[in-house]
Amino acid sequence: MTRLSTHDAIIIGAGPAGTSVALTLARRGWAVAIVEKRLFPRRKVCGEYISASNLALLDRLEIGDAWRASAGPQIRRVGFFSGNTRVEAAMPRARAGRCADDGFGRALGRDVLDTLLLQAAC
Structure with missing residues (x-):
């Protein structure tokens, strides 16, 4: 029996x-x-931060504008906490992108990112 792949x-x-x-x-x-x-979309606690250096990839995948419209504010500082100890630092600024707000990364829920990518792929 011969099967043909679709x-x-x-x-x-x-x-x-x-x-x-x-x-x-x-x-x-x-x-x-x-x-x-x-089942999609699904919530995940990992992978919600996307650095500005990845925005060129999102633009090539043609979801950059949708990501920008949905993502949260720029992440300009990072902090580490352990008990009463706290360390904070400025996030590095990425090279200038095509939008004024491309200098810093932003967060977007994985359920939203996965949906944007899946819709673009289908």
């Missing part, structure tokens, strides 16, 4: 890496399927 690539995992690969391949004309074991 996809050029099957991506396992619809997180940022998987959807970025799927989006890149789809824009090059590949028929792509994304397989994810969990």
Whole structure:
């Protein structure tokens, strides 16, 4: 029995890496399927901060404007806390981007980022 594939690539995992690969391949004309074991969107406590150095990638994936519209304010300081001890420092400014507010990173929930990437890939 011969089976014909309906996809050029099957991506396992619809997180940022998987959807970025799927989006890149789809824009090059590949028929792509994304397989994810969990229902989207999903909340995750990791990966909510995106540094300004990554905005060029989001722009290439054509979700940069949507990210800018949804992300929180610029993160200009970082702090570490342990008991009564606190250390704070200024965040480094990234090279100037295409928008005035691209100098610093910002936070966006993974559920929103994953949805932006998945919608762009489909």
